Amino acid sequence: MKTINCIIVDDEPQARKMMEAFVSQLGGWKILRVCSNAIEAFEALQSSPVDVIFLDIKMPIITGIDFLKSLKKPPLVIFTTAYNKYAMDGYELDVVDYLLKPISMHRLLQAAEKVTERLNAGAERGTNNNAAEATFMFVKHDNKLVKINFADMLYVEGMQNFVRIHTNSKPYLITYTMKALEEILPANAFIRVHKSYIVAMNAITTVYGNTIEIGSTQIPIGSNFKADFMNKIES
Known part of the structure; x- marks a missing residue:
């Protein structure tokens, strides 16, 4: 057993x-x-x-x-x-x-x-228990658990063994991998566009060439991610 x-x-x-x-x-x-x-x-x-x-x-x-x-x-x-x-x-x-x-x-x-x-x-x-789809997550930041609403997130930036979550109010540097965070974020609202970036679809203001603009921030689109990204925004 x-x-x-x-x-x-x-x-x-x-x-x-x-x-x-x-x-x-x-x-x-x-x-x-x-x-x-x-x-x-x-x-x-x-x-x-x-x-x-x-x-x-x-x-x-x-x-x-x-x-x-x-x-x-x-x-x-x-x-x-x-x-x-x-x-x-x-x-x-x-x-x-x-x-x-x-x-x-x-x-x-x-x-x-x-x-x-x-x-x-x-x-x-072949599956496990799942609660209702979450609209937020808790992250460990400065020895506290901080609640971040997915709706407030703009993009995620990978930095070796850390990720920086950029939100409407402030960035949070946390110990996470991009892969682990990608699995947590709702797939209908976020997409990975580069080995070092995940973006919130609602936060995108402009797309041109291989670049995404979120406000004044420019984010590159990786060649291995471009096809999936373009299919998602066109659909």
Whole structure:
């Protein structure tokens, strides 16, 4: 049986300890990391493949709901919360289960069974769970998670092991690869036009020759990307 990798995200130390103790009793489950906030959870998702997140909702800085909405292809999620008023959000985000604190081992076992069913169904379909299409993303910048709306992005500039996201308000230099960011951004709104550039279609003001203008900025169109780009703007 495949090991189910999970992370636990909760800002309350006692809640983290309790959930860690319960999950440790589940056969075939492995806790990769126990996180106290969304920033730590974001880092955990970047470092290892995760099947399930036990996610608290009411956390400082970034709520569990906003964090989940920012993930284009999230793992399976089990909400863990002391508040039942967020149940509809859980339904709309297609979470596996909604556990109310104090959580019993019996309820955790029920949630674990649902996870197994989802993972088995996903394997049969050759796909995984997906939340609703995100309209924003969180990026780590200056030791904080910053929310960037896709509608505010102008273009992305690749810089070796970093990328600079240019927005309407300011640029953000983050540790990402162009390939990883290309997979996150919605394909209907962004297109890669050069090995070092991804542009927002709505931000383009002029196209001439092998050059794109976004405001006063000129961006080259790479020869390997030109055909796809021209097909997209002409359609």
